[in-house]
Amino acid sequence: MIELHAAGLNKLGYLTGKDSREIDKRRPNKMICAADLKTRREEIQKDRTYDFLAGLDEGFDPVRGDLLRMKPIPGIEQCFNIVRREAQRQATMLGTRNIGEGSSIAMISKTTASSNFRILQATEEAEKDKLHCSHCNGRRHTKDTCFEIHGYPDWFLEK
Incomplete structure (x- = not known):
């Protein structure tokens, strides 16, 4: 409980x-x-x-x-x-x-x-905070999932 x-x-x-x-x-x-x-x-x-x-x-x-x-x-x-x-x-x-x-x-x-x-x-969320993208220097993702490389999904609002 x-x-x-x-x-x-x-x-x-x-x-x-x-x-x-x-x-x-x-x-x-x-x-x-x-x-x-x-x-x-x-x-x-x-x-x-x-x-x-x-x-x-x-x-x-x-x-x-x-x-x-x-x-x-x-x-x-x-x-x-x-x-x-x-x-x-x-x-x-x-x-x-x-x-x-x-x-x-x-x-x-x-x-x-x-x-x-x-x-x-x-x-x-805590695990995502540890991620860093070597392509765009962004946080919370890696190069493998970077939207700048792979394209933005339809649901993504902050293009």
């Missing part, structure tokens, strides 16, 4: 994807039709909501079930607020959860596939 600390808007921004998400930058959306873009964004938000709910501790099973039975399933902000209220209720009534000061809240969360991905991604 890991301890997930949420502190005000920064955590909410992470959950809603309002901060920069590395995976979104690596795989930009190539859809052109506005309706398709809107549908895809909604799917991504639902996936993030499901990831958040899947990572909650067993103590939140009743709340998770209630949220998943709602039609339509609420957005990540509403789910987060409902879970936070339940954590505060449990802390007040049962004294079982650690509620921080101010807008902070501490919840126990199971390690999910997405958190394992973030750990793997951080390891890969």
Whole structure:
């Protein structure tokens, strides 16, 4: 288990994807039709909501079930607020959860596939920091993968 600390808007921004998400930058959306873009964004938000709910501790099973039975399933902000209220209720009534000061809240969360991905991604990023290109003197790549030699991929924005 890991301890997930949420502190005000920064955590909410992470959950809603309002901060920069590395995976979104690596795989930009190539859809052109506005309706398709809107549908895809909604799917991504639902996936993030499901990831958040899947990572909650067993103590939140009743709340998770209630949220998943709602039609339509609420957005990540509403789910987060409902879970936070339940954590505060449990802390007040049962004294079982650690509620921080101010807008902070501490919840126990199971390690999910997405958190394992973030750990793997951080390891890969650290390895890339060690790379140096002998062709362009750039960092984080080698001559074998240099875009100046092999051409820029369609997804690369900083040409």
